Amino acid sequence: MTPQLEIQLIAAVTAAACALVGAFLVLRKTAMLSDAISHAILPGIVLAYFQTENLNSPLLLIAAAGAGVLTVGAIEALGQTRLVKQDAAIALVFPALFSIGVVLISRFASGVHLDTDAVLLGDPAFSWIERLIVGGRDLGPQSLWLMGSVLLVVAAFIALFYKELKISTFDAALAGALGLAPAAVHYALMSLVSVVAVGAFDVVGSILVVALMIAPPAAAWLLTDRLPVLLGLSVGLGVASAVSGYWVARLFDVSISGAMAVMAGVLFTAAFAFAPDRGLVAQARRRARQRVAFAERMLLVHLLHHEHTPEADRECRVSHLQEHLHWAPAFASRAVRAAERGGAVRRSGDRLALTDAGRASAQRAMVE
Amino acid sequence: MIELDYTLRTVALGAAVLGLSSGSLGAFAVLRGQSLLGDAISHAALPGVALAFLLTASKAPLVLVVGAGLAGWVGTLCVSAVVERSRVPYDAALGIVLSVFFGLGMVLLTYIQSQPDASQAGLDTFLFGQAAALVGRDVVTMAVLGAVALVAMLVFWKEFKLLLFDPDFAASQGLPVRALDVGLTTLLVIAIVIGLQTVGVVLMSALIVAPAAAARQWTDRLWGVVALAGLFGALSGASGALLSATGARVPTGPTIVLVATFVVGVSLLLAPRRGLVAAWARGIRNRRVLRVAGTLEDLYTLALAHEDVHYPHPAATLQTMTARPEAVGPTLDRLQRQGLVEPRDDAWALTARGLAEARRLARTRADEHDPARLGAEATGRRRQPGEPDR
Numbered sequence: 001m002t003p004q005l006e007i008q009l010i011a012a013v014t015a016a017a018c019a020l021v022g023a024f025l026v027l028r029k030t031a032m033l034s035d036a037i038s039h040a041i042l043p044g045i046v047l048a049y050f051q052t053e054n055l056n057s058p059l060l061l062i063a064a065a066g067a068g069v070l071t072v073g074a075i076e077a078l079g080q081t082r083l084v085k086q087d088a089a090i091a092l093v094f095p096a097l098f099s100i101g102v103v104l105i106s107r108f109a110s111g112v113h114l115d116t117d118a119v120l121l122g123d124p125a126f127s128w129i130e131r132l133i134v135g136g137r138d139l140g141p142q143s144l145w146l147m148g149s150v151l152l153v154v155a156a157f158i159a160l161f162y163k164e165l166k167i168s169t170f171d172a173a174l175a176g177a178l179g180l181a182p183a184a185v186h187y188a189l190m191s192l193v194s195v196v197a198v199g200a201f202d203v204v205g206s207i208l209v210v211a212l213m214i215a216p217p218a219a220a221w222l223l224t225d226r227l228p229v230l231l232g233l234s235v236g237l238g239v240a241s242a243v244s245g246y247w248v249a250r251l252f253d254v255s256i257s258g259a260m261a262v263m264a265g266v267l268f269t270a271a272f273a274f275a276p277d278r279g280l281v282a283q284a285r286r287r288a289r290q291r292v293a294f295a296e297r298m299l300l301v302h303l304l305h306h307e308h309t310p311e312a313d314r315e316c317r318v319s320h321l322q323e324h325l326h327w328a329p330a331f332a333s334r335a336v337r338a339a340e341r342g343g344a345v346r347r348s349g350d351r352l353a354l355t356d357a358g359r360a361s362a363q364r365a366m367v368e
Numbered sequence: 369m370i371e372l373d374y375t376l377r378t379v380a381l382g383a384a385v386l387g388l389s390s391g392s393l394g395a396f397a398v399l400r401g402q403s404l405l406g407d408a409i410s411h412a413a414l415p416g417v418a419l420a421f422l423l424t425a426s427k428a429p430l431v432l433v434v435g436a437g438l439a440g441w442v443g444t445l446c447v448s449a450v451v452e453r454s455r456v457p458y459d460a461a462l463g464i465v466l467s468v469f470f471g472l473g474m475v476l477l478t479y480i481q482s483q484p485d486a487s488q489a490g491l492d493t494f495l496f497g498q499a500a501a502l503v504g505r506d507v508v509t510m511a512v513l514g515a516v517a518l519v520a521m522l523v524f525w526k527e528f529k530l531l532l533f534d535p536d537f538a539a540s541q542g543l544p545v546r547a548l549d550v551g552l553t554t555l556l557v558i559a560i561v562i563g564l565q566t567v568g569v570v571l572m573s574a575l576i577v578a579p580a581a582a583a584r585q586w587t588d589r590l591w592g593v594v595a596l597a598g599l600f601g602a603l604s605g606a607s608g609a610l611l612s613a614t615g616a617r618v619p620t621g622p623t624i625v626l627v628a629t630f631v632v633g634v635s636l637l638l639a640p641r642r643g644l645v646a647a648w649a650r651g652i653r654n655r656r657v658l659r660v661a662g663t664l665e666d667l668y669t670l671a672l673a674h675e676d677v678h679y680p681h682p683a684a685t686l687q688t689m690t691a692r693p694e695a696v697g698p699t700l701d702r703l704q705r706q707g708l709v710e711p712r713d714d715a716w717a718l719t720a721r722g723l724a725e726a727r728r729l730a731r732t733r734a735d736e737h738d739p740a741r742l743g744a745e746a747t748g749r750r751r752q753p754g755e756p757d758r
Contacts (some may be wrong), residue, residue, distance in 0.1 A: 032404050033459035035467075039570075081644065083636055084581045087459075088403040092581055095574035096629040099622030100494065106618055168588035207570070208474075218456045218464060259469025264527065268464055270452055280453060306454040 001140070006128040010144050011242035011260060015212050017151040018343055019238035022195050022213030023231055027169050032087070034213045035073065036094035037190065037207040038197040040071035041102025045198060050108070061150075061195050068194020071097060085325060095228045098206075122205030124246070124256045140167060143202055150199040154192055158231070161185065166227055204257040211261035212238055219271035222278050237267050293337035298325060300344055300362035304355045317350045379499045382507040383624065384602040384611035389514035390577030391573070391601020392722065393559040394609035396552055397592045398580035399532055404462050405553075410560045410569045411516025417494050417564070418480060426492075429509040436494075436561040438676060443469055446554050450587045470569070497611040499620035510750055512637025520551075521594075529590055564646035566609065568621040572582040575601060579630035581652030587641035591603075604628035609636040648758040656702075661729055662690060663699045664708060671718055678723070680715035700717060708752065 001009075025031050044067030048060045071093060074127045078089040139145070158165060167174035168182035175182040193213075200209045201270040220233035245260030252259075300324065306315040314320065321332040336352065339345040344358030354362065389413055397406055397676060415438035421427065441485050443465045451463040465620025477491060509742055521528065530538040531548045539545045555575070583596035608624030637644050664688045671677040683700060687693035703709040708722035 026457070026460045029457045029459060031457070032407075032461045035407070035463055081586060081636070081642075083642055084700060085398075085401055085403065087401060088398050088577050088581050091403040091407060091573055091577040092629065092632055095571050095625050099625040100572075101623040102619055103626070130492050190557045193591075207467055207470050209467075210463050211471055214463040215468060220457065222454055235645075249475075252475075252477075252479060253482045255471075255474040258471040258474030258478065262466050262475055265464065265468030265471065268468070272450060278454060283453070300577075 003128045006141050006144060007124050007256075010141060010147060010203060011124050011246055011256070012061075012239045013144065013147045013151050014203045015216070015238035015242035015260070016235045017147060017154050017196045018200055018212035019216045019234035020151075020231060021152050021189065021196050022238075023217035023220070024165060024169055024189055026214055027230075029213045031218075032083055032090055033075075033190070034193055034197070035207075035210045036075065036090050037068045037071055037194050038201065038209045038213075039094040039098040041194055041201070042098050042206065043067060043104060043196050044202070046104045052217065061146075061198055064198030065194045067097070069191050071194075072187070073192045077354040084268050090219040095322060102142050103202045107204055111126065122208065123201050124203045124260075127203050132198050141239040147199050147203070150196055153162040154196060155193060157188070161188070165189070171347045174348050189207075204260060208257045211264045212241065215261075215264035215268040216241060222275040224270045237271075238264070241267055292334055292338050295325075295327070295331065296339045296342065296344070296366045297362075299335050299339055299352075300354065300358055301365055303345070303352060304359060304362040304366070307354060307359075316352045318347070319350055320354060328336070375500075377517065378504060378507055378736055379502050379609045381612050382502045382510055383499055383566055383605035383620075385507065385510045385605075386566055387516050387575065387579065387603065387605025387624075387628075388598045389601075390563050390575045391583075392561045392598035393517060393555050394576035394592075394601070395580040395583065395597040396528060396532060396583070397556050398519075398577055399590075399593070402556075402575070403577045404459065405447070406556065407460045407573035408443055408447060408466040408469075409440040409557055410564065410572035411473075412446075413437070413440040413561055413564055414470055414494060414569050415439050415476055416442075417491065418476035420471055420493060422476065422480060429506045432494075432511065433509065433707045436564055438555050439469065440509060440557045440560060441554065444557070454647040473569075476662045493568070494564055494710030495568050495570060496503070496619040497571070497621035498563070499566045500613050502566060503557035506565065513562050517562075519556045520555055524551065526547070531579055532590070562704045565625055566605075566654075568619075571625045574625040575605070575628060577606065578625070582628075582635035585635040585642045600628070600631050602688055604631055606657045615714040653710050656699075659690075659692070659695055660702055660706075661701050663696060664703060664722065664726050665729055665733075667709065667718055668715065668723070668730065669728075670725070678714040678717050678719075680717035682715040686716070721728055 020048045022034065023030075025034050031159055044063040045060055048057070048063035052059050054060075059353055075086070075089045075093050078093065079086040084092065111256055112119040127143045130142045132142045132145050136287075162179045164175065164185050168185045172182045173186070196213075197206070197209050201211070204212060209226060216237035217230065217234040219237050220230045223233055224230050232341065241264035242260050245258055245263040248263060249256040249259035250253075270280065274282075276282060299321070302321075306312045315324065318332060321327050322329055322338075325332075326334065336345065336347065339358070340347055344355055344356075344361055346353045346355055372729060386520060394406065397403065416435035416437065416439025420431050423435075426429050433483070446465050447458070449462070450456050451458050456464075480491065526550055527538070527543055530541070530543065531552065531666050535545055538548070560572050560576065567575055573716045579597040579601035580593065582600050583593045586596055587593055591728070595669055604627040605624055606728060608627040609620055611627070612618050612620040612623040632647075635643070638646075640646055666686050670681045671679065671690075672686065683696055686695045690696060700709060703722070704711065708719060708725055709716050710719050711717075
């Protein structure tokens with residue numbers, strides 16, 4: 001494999017793992033915990049790194065998972081004192097832990113591989129360099145193996161505890177009543193988020209990992225109502241962000257992880273604008289359609305009202321609608337065309353007449 | 369030496385100015401439940417810094433700050449657009465804006481770095497901040513911006529206060545709630561961009577939240593929280609910046625954040641009424657009062673079963689009547705000091721005053737169980753608004 005392909009593969013696997021745990025964070029309305037965890041694991045990573053001197057060591061994963069669970073526990077304990085609100089508790093705990101991590105790095109580890117920029121930004125460009133070599137054979141980049149195992153663990157956890165996750169996500173009270181231990185599920189999920197965050201931080205850094213965790217699932221949620229589809233779409237969108245981000249970065253010679261986050265944002269924006277049912281465009285079209293449908297009814301009622309009256313000849317004209325119903329000419333002709341298409345109105349020149357079907361539906365509209 | 373003092377003074381002054389403005393304006397954000405909005409704004413400001421530099425090729429503080437402010441402001445607009453026009457929840461919208469804008473900022477910064485002619489040095493201090501780089505004109509810019517924001521806050525004090533505590537009432541009084549909301553968010557954006565160069569985009573949000581969270585523990589009044597938050601912010605800023613500027617190789621942002629967090633910790637523990645220590649002491653006192661009353665009542669119950677109400681009963685009997693037998697001894701000593709019981713023949717008897725007190729307690733208890741009062745109040749459940757009276 002070429003380094004190019006390996007980098008893309010690492011990025012794609014990372015994005016997939018992020019998207020899978022992120023989907024549950026978004027659905028549980030705890031998305032900002034990903035931001036908190038990805039920052040707060042830093043002291044755990046630094047301390048473990050001092051021990052192992054290797055960023056791909058499994059000890060880092062364990063230390064980070066511990067730090068992540070501790071963070072969530074600290075946030076919840078602080079919130080439970082009722083002295084600060086839950087969101088303020090998040091905003092107090094993670095900057096403090098992150099600061100401790102940064103101070104540790106700059107006091108004791110500056111100049112080594114772990115520096116503050118790498119922590120924030122990560123860099124997939126070098127992720128392929130450290131190789132896994134067993135018995136003299138090169139089995140590929142260490143971080144690919146690491147993220148691959150993380151992805152497997154995440155996928156296995158979701159497959160094994162799918163029912164528990166689903167019920168505790170959508171109805172925590174029901175999950176409790178059924179004995180599904182929503183608190184245990186919550187903390188298990190949080191430790192998974194920490195493991196993914198520490199695996200991914202080498203590749204995308206602690207801030208951009210948030211983009212890969214939240215943006216693809218949020219976009220997927222605008223596209224579907226079904227959890228399995230949402231999980232699949234999240235992974236697909238995450239991988240698409242990673243790979244397209246890589247190529248954008250190559251094209252403009254800019255930060256790969258930054259470009260991956262930007263592409264995740266672009267895909268989310270696309271879903272926000274163009275999602276078939278819930279996108280901005282769909283919302284606008286639905287509103288426009290409803291406006292025309294309402295206008296069509298008003299037109300029918302108007303025609304019915306003046307049918308067979310002396311002033312019918314003056315009232316039942318397209319040119320008169322602007323005056324009587326205050327419709328702009330373009331809108332009036334749209335409403336008339338819609339009525340004609342529906343077979344409710346016959347038009348001869350400027351003169352409009354109700355058909356039998358049109359008369360019936362106008363009478364129905366009056367009753368409603 | 370004089371040179372060093374001048375630098376240190378500049379740094380401390382700048383950090384105090386930013387702490388003052390972010391602390392007092394942050395109080396509004398925290399009280400409105402928007403603690404994490406500052407995080408999104410400060411990250412979203414990064415591409416603005418880079419774009420401002422790309423477009424003007426200038427590193428003048430005002431130019432970069434205006435760019436940062438505009439980008440942060442656009443970020444808040446994106447958050448509200450996503451929340452209002454889709455089902456994506458608020459915190460996910462914050463996370464998306466935060467990380468995607470930051471990613472864009474990184475893309476732009478690396479693009480600037482790749483340009484051969486540009487001298488981009490200094491732009492990356494916006495990540496973690498560098499107080500040591502503060503010079504006089506930076507501090508002047510910060511002070512002017514901070515003063516503008518604080519004056520605006522004072523001018524619209526009454527309106528912002530109403531928006532904060534009762535937006536519906538504010539709307540019914542004909543106040544332009546939407547415009548006030550945008551205005552208050554704009555002031556928050558200003559407070560954040562003031563600190564970006566010193567604290568950095570990553571940790572600036574902590575300086576919005578921490579001083580306010582600390583101040584909230586000491587007072588229940590809005591002006592008190594705002595003023596104290598400003599004070600805590602200024603103190604954390606100045607002392608953190610000095611620590612970082614004098615200590616070796618410690619970036620400023622994290623140092624200021626750790627000082628501010630320390631202030632929060634002290635406040636949470638030691639604040640007079642809300643503090644954890646005060647609550648803990650209150651709990652102990654309450655439990656002791658309950659134990660004293662309980663033992664007195666137990667003794668009264670025993671006394672009623674005997675012809676002589678002042679007949680002594682051994683402590684061991686009382687111990688069988690309570691969930692915490694080991695506390696009965698000290699409790700009896702306490703009752704004796706209050707003159708409510710007296711020891712007689714290795715046992716304990718009610719005094720005349722103790723009997724009166726026990727009767728009073730029993731009456732109160734009987735009142736509590738009076739069926740006539742078994743309404744919502746006695747069951748400890750408050751009636752919900754609109755719920756019919758039972």
